[in-house]
Amino acid sequence: xxxxxxxxxxxxxxxxxxxxxxxxxxxxxxxxxxxxxxxxxxxxxxxxxxxxxxxxxxxxxxxxxxxxxxxxxxxxxxxxxxxxxxxxxxxxxxxxxxxxxxxxxxxxxxxxxxxxxxxxxxxxxxxxxxxxxxxxxxxxxxxxxxxxxxxxxxxxxxxxxxxxxxxxxxxxxxxxxxxxxxxxxxxxxxxxxxxxxxxxxxxxxxxxxxxxxxxxxxxxxxxxxxxxxxxxxxxxxxxxxxxxxxxxxxxxxxxxxxxxxxxxxx
Numbered sequence: 001x002x003x004x005x006x007x008x009x010x011x012x013x014x015x016x017x018x019x020x021x022x023x024x025x026x027x028x029x030x031x032x033x034x035x036x037x038x039x040x041x042x043x044x045x046x047x048x049x050x051x052x053x054x055x056x057x058x059x060x061x062x063x064x065x066x067x068x069x070x071x072x073x074x075x076x077x078x079x080x081x082x083x084x085x086x087x088x089x090x091x092x093x094x095x096x097x098x099x100x101x102x103x104x105x106x107x108x109x110x111x112x113x114x115x116x117x118x119x120x121x122x123x124x125x126x127x128x129x130x131x132x133x134x135x136x137x138x139x140x141x142x143x144x145x146x147x148x149x150x151x152x153x154x155x156x157x158x159x160x161x162x163x164x165x166x167x168x169x170x171x172x173x174x175x176x177x178x179x180x181x182x183x184x185x186x187x188x189x190x191x192x193x194x195x196x197x198x199x200x201x202x203x204x205x206x207x208x209x210x211x212x213x214x215x216x217x218x219x220x221x222x223x224x225x226x227x228x229x230x231x232x233x234x235x236x237x238x239x240x241x242x243x244x245x246x247x248x249x250x251x252x253x254x255x256x257x258x259x260x261x262x263x264x265x266x
Contacts, residue, residue, distance in 0.1 A: 010105030014217030107139030
């Protein structure tokens, strides 16, 4: 993948960080976009996970550069509508024209229509409100749509003929109980991405969504492990590196015939 440039959002930890490293190992230059999320204390979520969400992406860039790759960290607020143009300008200025976009960032929180104060895993629940809706939809739906639009505009302007768009989703056909705004926002992102797959195919762009299994990005507790073990729909708990391998494959030449799919991993 030498000669390609990617933007990976949410690249300071977890699947985003692993994806940035995987793409760089394939020869791709990577802009690692991130935002420091400062979550409130929650007995159901390990402190280490909250620390990772509040951190930067310098360590990811250092790992890439130590292996001989090219990368740049960019702290960027995806709730701001001008952020996509800023990120693409930065990538083009320092790394090259962007032809791979990975929409990984999330504004995750757990909200519900019920009066419950905690979920089945012991994590705090909030009622669905305008702020919970806004946090999810601005980052998980609006931002990916605007990133895709910026990607497409610049791709067409330079008469490019090769591009990859990959997003991350979660939830299911019956929504996402106890994470209702998260699931709804991810469904919106999937819809945007499927539209991009059809509309942008004539420009040589593929667009897919990846639905990871339960992935240990630091939030997995014993309660989560017990729930996974008890549910036959789950095969095992994945690592970020395993999911990143699939994303990197979708970004490669070998995946040219794969577009317009929501790829469920188990």
